[in-house]
Each structure stands twice: as C-alpha cells, then as structure tokens.
Amino acid sequence: MQADERTDRRCTRRRVLHAGAGALAAAGASPLLTRAALWAAAPDRETTDDPPFRTPSEPANSPIGVGQGIHPGRVAWVHEPKAATWDGKTGNWWDDGNTDPRLVDGMVSAGLRSLAGERNDEAAWKALFQFFHHSRELPGAGYRPGEKIAIKLNANQDRPGAWRFGAGMPSPQVVYSLVHQLITAGGVRGQDITLYDASRYIGDPIYNRIRANPDPNFQAVRFVVSQRMAGGGRVAAAPDKAAPVRFSRSGVPTALLPDCVTEASYVINVALSRAHGLMGVTQTAKNQFGSVYFEGVGFTPRPLHDFASRDLPMGSYNCLVDLIAHKHLGGKTMLYLIDFLYVAESQNERVIKYASFQDHWCSSLFVSQDPVAIDSVGLDFIRSEPRALECRGNPENYLHEAALAGKAPSGTVYDPDRDGAPAESLGVHEHWNNATDRKYSRNLGKREGIELVGGLQA
DSSP states (O other): OOHHHHHHHTOOHHHHHHHHHHHHHHTTOOHHHHHHHHHHHOSSTTOOOSOBOOSOSSOTTOOEEOOOTTTTTEEEEEEOGGGBOOOSSSSOTTSTTTBOHHHHHHHHHHHHHHHHTOSSHHHHHHHHHHHHHHHTTOSSSSOOTTOOEEEEEOOTTOOSSOOOTTBOOOOHHHHHHHHHHHHHTSOOOGGGEEEEOTTSOOOHHHHHHHHTSOSHHHHHOEEEEOTTTOBTTBEEOOEEEEEEEOOSSTTSOOEEEEHHHHTOSEEEEEEEOEEETTTEEESHHHHGGGGOEETTTEEOOGGGGGGSOTTSOTTOOOHHHHHHHSTTTGGGEEEEEEEESSEESSTTSBEEOBGGGTTBOOOEEEEESOHHHHHHHHHHHHHTOTTOTTOBSOTTHHHHHHHTGGGOTTOOOOOTTOSSOOOOOOSEEOOOSOTTTOOOGGGGTOSSSOEEEEOSOO
C-alpha cells in the first residue's frame, strides 16, 4: 500500500464532516442530514488526528453560569486508595477481595455528608430531600412513602451473561451502598426504588448483591432494563407517550422516556466518567442517553449521536443540554454521583490505572447537586490523564451551553418541555487552576464558581 493510500484510509470523522458538509449542503441536502450521511460515510469512524483535549477554550478559574445546590457549585470528592486494590490478574476488580465494600460504604457516606455539610448520614439525606423540595417549590419537606426514586446507572457495557474480564461497569459495591443508604439512612422503602438503564442490562454482580440481602426492602427493589434483555428478575422498560422530550433544534426527533422515570418523584444519576470515542467524554449528562426511546428504533441514543459529538465546534447546539433541562430528567435529579473507582480507557474498553493517580486505580467518588459543576470537575480529571486518549475535540461544548442555557453561545432557546419557560443556567462551569493544586474559584475565596471539597481518604 502506498503512503498516500494509507493517509486516505486514516481520514477522520472531523475531516470528512468539515470537508464534505458544504458540498452536500450546496446540493440542497438538509444540514442535519448531511452530518448524518457524512458520519456514516467516514471510512474509519473510530480514528482521529485531533490531539487529545488538554487546553480548554477559556482561562482557568473563569466561572460561567450559576451554581446549584445547598452549597452552590459544590462537588464532594472522596479518594480512598485502599478501596480499589485489584492486581489486574486475580479474580476481577468487582470482587470484594479487590474492592473493599466496607471502605466503599465509608466513601459514599463521606461524600454525602461533605456535600450536604452535615455530621451524619440521616441528616445529610434529610437536607438533600428538603433542598430538592424547597428549590423546586414543591409541597412537603422530603420523601414520603409511595414516592418513587429512579436511579440511572451507566450500564453501557452490560449485556446478559458474565461480565468480561476488566470490563468498565458500575461498581456493585457503590450501587449497593447507595441503595443501603437510601433504605437505612434516607428512610426510603425498597419498593419505591428502581435501578434502571433502559437501553442496556444490569448484570448479576449488581443484581445478586442487592438480592443477597434478605431484608424485604432489598428484595423489593426493581430492576428495569432494555426490552430486548428483560428476564431473570429484570423488567422491560416501557416508554411513556405522555412525556416527550422535544429537542430544541429542528430535525432532532422527539424522544420518549421510560415510565419508571416519569412516575418517579426523584432521580439519582449514577454515572461513570471516562473518555469517549464519539463525545470526547461521558459523564452524568450523557448517562441519560440510556433513558431515551425513539419510535421505530426503541430505547437507543443513536439518533442523538450527531448532536452531542465531540466534532461539533464550540458554540453549537448540544442535545445533552435538553436532557439536563427536561422536567423528568435533570428537573427531578436530587443527586449526581460519579463512580470513579475503576475508570475505563473509553466507553467500550477495559479499566485502566491512571498515571495522574500515581499509576493507581482512581479509587474515587464525586458527589454533587450541580450537574454542570460535577461534569466540569470530571472533565478536568480526564483531560489531565495522559492515558485518556479518546478525550478529544470539543468535549466542553455542552458545559458552556448548559451553564449559559438562558443565553446559550449557540443562540439556542433550550425548552425541551415546550412549556414556554426556557431553561436558565443549569449549573456552573469552570476549569481548575492546575492539575496539581486542583483549585476552583470558590476554593480560592471567590463568591462564584465551583467548590471542590474533600479529596482525602474517607
């Protein structure tokens, strides 16, 4: 093969999209269809010559948007190196011998207490529920029996059958600890809790851990999965036609949401943070791709891929903002948690140790009430990791759009509910001062911006 032929075969998505869109548009094709057609035509869709994303578009400590939460813009970080000790060979990382459930329990507890600013778990949950009601002007002061809680997991790699060696999955110990917290400290009935990923499966390491507790509350927790994968105690997701997501850009098809979400009073978003070959990064915002249903294709995010791509320039419409802004998704989310114990290289790859964590597993959790702040912090950790090579392009575009949703850089009016009340700022975005000190504006004494608290062992 000649050198020029090799170069042609390594043509990138971005090169194809930007070089060819004008030609198809000139021929009269819709701009939206041109992107989809070009994406499909790219000869090597998973390669790129874009350098890894290292330098943001704005200076450090330049916050935009409005912080959300009891302590606005707060992100609690809990780092316990002894919680994740897998040697990469013995058993698998999710075995209790490699991931200490007692230490994970302590991490979840520490994160919740640090976020809420309370001394014990019960007070932390009370504060979180009360703030949720107060900030949304809802009646009551907290959870009441019969109110449903939907917990969205990122089960992107999960399918029926055994988990593959080293797979990038939600930590069973983290999921169990969160459910245990809700039942024992939050006072939530098990029958009111649903764990779900509507386009994927929830595997046995999670399912069996919950069911192994004989307490009737743990036996009553529901598991909702893809319609193609239901069975074995898992229920098929069902779309609710009365709850559409009408995206704020013409040409994006209307989505429906699973009824386990629309019937819920609260959502807890339990995400995985890692580099992503299509979006640059996947975190709490993209986690909701596992909640969307489209007529004719079912529960799948495929129709949205072009509208959240890392190849879009800064100042572009991004469908993730509509998901954060929707009344049944971000509007119901009382807590965001990023499972950063064992981080996968990218969305389809195995877990890796991070050089930026002294060549150790990241062994961390992040907890927040601000969807923009927590994803901004996660992006800073990922872009600072030399092994996270698929974090490329413009992965921060959606964070700018979300932080400034009331006056978005793209000019988009984000109103996915079509209720005549467009979204205002959905949270605060900025980047830390540097990867060593990891200081955000509120850490530096400013009145606005992100506050990263913790980082110490649980």
